[in-house]
Amino acid sequence: MIMVAKNIFSRLFDQESAKVEKQLQQKLIITMVGDVNAGKSSTINRILNREVAEVGASPGKTTSISEYDYGDGVVLADTPGLNDVVTSNSAVTQAFYQSSDMILFFLNAAGTVFSEVEDKALKIVAAENPNIIIVLNKIDASDDVPTQIAFIKEKTNNSYPVIPVSSRTGENINQLETEMLNLATANKKDLVLAKKFKSRSSVANKWIVAASASAGGVGVTPIPFADSLALSALQISLVLKLANLYEYSITKKNLQEMMLPLITTTVGRTLAGSIAKIVPGVGTLVGGAINGGVAASITAAIGYSFKTIFEKEWKLDASTIQSVFYDFLKKEKKIKK
Structure with a gap:
C-alpha cells in the first residue's frame, strides 16, 4: 500500500x-491608464517589491505606450494621456489593451472625478478589454470619498470594482492587491503577479x-x-x-x-x-x-x-x-x- x-x-x-x-513561463501585462497626476507610479511602487521607473510625462508628450519589463514575466505599461486615448492615439493603444491581463484605470480623488474625457476613455478601453479595476487614488486629499465612489459606480453601471486608495499613506492598497490577484487568478497567472507583491x-x-x-x-x-x-x-x-x-x-x-x-x-x-x-x-x-x-x-x-x-x-x-x-x-x- x-x-x-x-x-x-x-x-x-x-x-x-x-x-x-x-x-511561471507566462507574461503578465498590467496596463495603467490615467492622467499624469493620478499617481500611477506611486501606487505601483506601493504594491510591487521595488521602485519602478517613473511612468508618465507632461500632458501631450506621451504619445505611445511605454513598456517596463519588471522581470519574471511582469510587464508594466503606461498608455498615452487620456486626451490622446480618445483622439489620434486610440488606434495605437487599442490592440495593446486587448493583450493586457488587467487594466488599472486611475482617477484622481483630489480633482474632478470621472470627467467627460475620463468617461470616454474608459468606454474606449472597456470596448477592448473588460478586465478593468478603477483606482480612485489620493483619497487622503478628498473630503467625500463615499460620494465619489457612488458617483463612479452610477456612471459605470457598477460594472467594475472601484478601489479607493492613497499611494501616499498606503490606505487600502491591500484591497487593490486583492482585486489584481483576482484578475490574475482568472487568467491563471496569480503566481506570476504574487511573487512581485511586497x-x-x-x-x-x-x-x-x-x-x-x-x-x-x-x-x-x-x-x-x-x-x-x-x-x-x-x-x-x-x-x-x-x-x-x-x-x-x-x-x-x-x-x-x-x-x-x-x-x-x-x-x-x-x-x-x-x-x-x-x-x-x-x-x-x-x-x-x-x-x-x-x-x-x-x-x-x-x-x-x-x-x-x-x-x-x-x-x-x-x-x-x-x-x-x-x-x-x-x-x-x-x-x-
Whole structure:
C-alpha cells in the first residue's frame, strides 16, 4: 500500500509541478491608464517589491505606450494621456489593451472625478478589454470619498470594482492587491503577479483560505476515487505555489517524506480514516466518507504550516512540518488529539 501511495503522490506532484512551471513561463501585462497626476507610479511602487521607473510625462508628450519589463514575466505599461486615448492615439493603444491581463484605470480623488474625457476613455478601453479595476487614488486629499465612489459606480453601471486608495499613506492598497490577484487568478497567472507583491504573506493567506474552502466543498459528501485525487492534487498544488512564492526549493522526495507521515501525526482513532483520505498521496487509498470541515481544517493546517516554515526560514523536514502542522490543528480547535 505504501508503494502505491508513493506512486500516486509522484504522479500528482508531476502534474501540479507542470502547472506551476507553465504559469511561471507566462507574461503578465498590467496596463495603467490615467492622467499624469493620478499617481500611477506611486501606487505601483506601493504594491510591487521595488521602485519602478517613473511612468508618465507632461500632458501631450506621451504619445505611445511605454513598456517596463519588471522581470519574471511582469510587464508594466503606461498608455498615452487620456486626451490622446480618445483622439489620434486610440488606434495605437487599442490592440495593446486587448493583450493586457488587467487594466488599472486611475482617477484622481483630489480633482474632478470621472470627467467627460475620463468617461470616454474608459468606454474606449472597456470596448477592448473588460478586465478593468478603477483606482480612485489620493483619497487622503478628498473630503467625500463615499460620494465619489457612488458617483463612479452610477456612471459605470457598477460594472467594475472601484478601489479607493492613497499611494501616499498606503490606505487600502491591500484591497487593490486583492482585486489584481483576482484578475490574475482568472487568467491563471496569480503566481506570476504574487511573487512581485511586497506583502507575500497576505497573498499566501488568500491562497490558503481559497484552498481550504475548495477542500471543504469536496468533503461534504462521501469522496469517490476521482474526488479524492482532486483533493490531494489541490493540497500539493497549494504547497508548491507557496514554495515558489517564498522562493523555497522543494523536491518531490522531500515533499513526499513530509506529507505521508502527517496521517500518523493526527491519528485519533475516530479520525484515522478521514484524515487518510485527505493527506496527499495517502488520501487516494482509503474509502469512506469525510466531513467537509475536517477536509477544510486539515488543508488549512497544511497551508499555514508550510507558510510558517517558509517565512521563518526553518529547516524543512518531516519532523518540523509535523510539529507545526499539529499546532495549527490544535489552534483551529476542530480536530483534537
